[in-house]
Amino acid sequence: MTAPEEPGVETVIAARGGDQRALDDLVAGYLPLVYNIVGHALGGHADTDDVVQETMLRAVHGLSGLRDPASFRSWLVVIALNQVRERHRRQVPAEELVDQADPGADFVDLTILRLQLSGQRREVVAATRWLSADERELLSLWWLAAAGRLTRAEVAEATGLSPQHAAVRIQRLKAQLDSARIVVRALSQQCLALKEVLGDWDGQPSALWRKRIARHVRECPQCGRHQNGLAAVEALVAGLPLVAVPVTLGHVLTGSAKPVVAAAVAKPWYLAAVKPVAAAAAAVAVTTGVIVALPSTQDEPIPQALAAVATTTAPTTTTTTTATTTTTPPTTPVKATTVKAPPVVPARKSAKKGVSTWTFPGVTDALKDVHAGWFYTWAAGPEKVAAPPGVEFVPMIWGAKSVTPSTLAEAKKNGTTLLGFNEPDLAEQSNMTVEQALDLWPQLQSTGMRLGSPAVAFGGDKAGGWLDRFMTGAAARGLRVDFITLHWYGGDFSPAAVGQLKSYISAVQARYNKPVWLTEYSLIDFSQGQARYPTPEQLAAFATGSTAMLENQAGLERYAWFALPADKPGTGLYKDGRTPTPAGIAYRAAGPS
Template identity: 50%
Template structure:
């Protein structure tokens, strides 16, 4: 399968992290951790050293991030570094075994709580043939374990074949041959797994395994497979196999264990650091994915007061906010909840200095025009409570528009949204849950002040801009006025979204078209398009198709990634609003989320909105814990 990189950061985040934005660096590491953990865990088969290898990999990534010349190549670069660290670990382990042959058992004992096949089965809730595939991986030859780690992620959609081949240093054709051979081994092992679990089972098989200790090995795979192939009783277990790629397609990344990093925190704090920027500049960088000598952190070379400091420290279960220095990594055990679901789009925003893409005139879709949509402005004081902790987010694209209400913080945590915004540069009264990102907004011309711009810059790598400038009740400004103020927004260094028009984003000569043409003429940067859409047709199929047509038309005109920052079903008639039933709205949430996940140029979307009131009947939560039917559909959406 061709992967889409569901758990990997977009290019804009990489660029912001390279430029020294600490929030972007935090997010970059947090978003990379699940992928690294899944590769290392499966390759090492849950060995007790998984924590150490993951930590050393991330230290290496941060240390050499500035050396990455093509931010769009971050994913294969990350995977290559991970494979290099796995191979370094294997080399060190073999050396230790030769030196300490008498204590071989100590080195070979796996962590019984981290058997990756069993953890995969339990945490992903695998049943039937998917469970058989996971169990069959225990029987592979040891040389195939790192290939398995990458191939599993290819089949589940996290990597593509080019990433896999590059990480292993193979051509695509050579990688294909190795994968074919490994899949044959897994298929053979599936027959063994079935035969051993069969009831009433085969008497000859029971006799054959009477002296076996139960540990899967390649040797026993070959012996048992030979018996299954020749045995009339066991032969029936070789039938009715579903293809492996169909069984693994769409599975999420394996969630991080709740205690991940606890045991290794003290050790890493003692040695996992990097030189300060000054020292790094004086030392030629080493290619972290190269083929040179293996790398091992040198405790004597670590400057813990410098820019990296301690990678893992403190309690597990959250990624703490980093210190405001150029490359402080993540203070916390890096156990985050952003581990499953759909990816950020592979269509990443352009580099910060890039000009707007050439404009192309194409037929525009015609969404229902939007009259004003009032938004509440939070006025409550900032909460002093600890961050709300909710279930793991289910999609890196999925977000929600939020304003303060009783229980807003808990509702946000329970929503499984990965990001949110509230039409402001701060979020007073709303506590950001662990693993969720707040995105600031410069809402209107009056918000373009030094204080607001400073607050927006500090809030994170992305910045939303003028809200519905084409409506008098909202930002109410001309494209020329927005362009005059735009250089001040560019100066924040953030990844910038266009003003979010209420309607007509694909129309030639419309508000957005005039703004984008003006940005191109003035050589002003616009990194992604922000759009709003409200559907007046409550038929699910029609509504989803209309939304898809609109988004596609806008993308075809500007060729810039899209954030859909407000959307729902809502029919504006005679100056009022008519809403669908809860069941209709919920059906639209489910179907539109699948559609949006399939559009590579849609990087993020945000439902309107979190609170459910008599006025805002598309809302997700009535209280912090009471979800509407729409809210339950949103929670389940991927």
């Protein structure tokens, strides 16, 4: 099966705008590229399919936030590498994997079999087993560049290196690959001395054994011949097609995707949430003929992406999920209901109560009517949102590129409290390593403002999670973090959701012993393959119950609903400046008891 042609910029633009057929073509066209990158990078590990699946899901969910459609391929490659690195960080032992790969059917074997390779091409592919994890990561990009599937500029961008530095690393990689090719040859025709060297070898390729065997070849008169006649590796790789994506992983099909979806939704990681636009996009991947199977070996729920923010300058935000244990969401479909006009409830002012927002018609009136004490826009400035008297704007430094003297000065001018990086644990959001965030943190601290931690998408209460490692590093470096910021989205629309949210906040408070700000929260369920929203009555009930709990939660300084505008389907509070939704009416009534 030949790989589909990669779609052009027009397809990316159409898919980003909600065109289902375009999204179908986009996923089908780029899935083989991602599969080959991840396959080479992981060396045929059993997690390969899971990492490919998660990469494609994150790309689909984050598409609404892609600003430059021409950069889609480069952006997708970066997401794939981030997922590979995340897999390396977790280092799940093979014996703990739920689904073991067939040892005879890993990516190396599949490449040899499906491309019908022989001779030195077969040796090159087999040699990739002997590379280290870092070497395989670079190999995955260089291999596709040599085959004409990526540009050298994209390789440099994906690795975060200058073109010159990337070229140097590629030369070193090719030297290691040639060494591994010699090892493959030597193992196929072992002399007696080599058999003695291999006496305590466990049969698993490793960098250490590659060096030992290569040293033997250099010193052995009989094995030295294996060094002769190596063809240039670029010539061997050039023109090789991509390895076809296995049917079990997902490709363009005709007919219904329902059987795959039915199997996928039984997976436990689905107790998650998506925000509106991305949810619709994700549904396309399983309803228009593109089957993107969903990962089942994750320890944590997978966050989804956020609806596009309606302003041209404010960064988009993404979905977040609760990391706490939740009850299983209702499996029966939510039927449309006619909502009776609720009784008029007086508004109450709360210093705790806030909202996240972008600009929309009547935003100032809505801020005043909801009686919020504060708001933010995911930016250092209010982004054309005029605050009513007495409503505080809280600036944010969204990501690494926002850490500039001018942006920090703007934040300091606009407030006294500063929110840290937005969902740095997500590739499609601020996408930062813990070390990068810690290195930049002193610049935020230098503003003298009160500082909120980076707001992770999920897992804020987990030992060894992104936030836990950041807080440990901050303490070790003597950095200041004044309070913890959290995001939470629940997929259980029953009254139990309030308790689940409370449990998550309490767990985070117990871990870090600091005040907490809940800067995004609401109800959205993605467990059935597409976004499922609560009924207006359920959402209003949750707004009432959650705000009553949050107002009385000791140590919780502030909370903010996602989001103030209801200009898109979802969980918004105000259709315009004077028309609250039922949830908006309930949220407006929130305040100190």
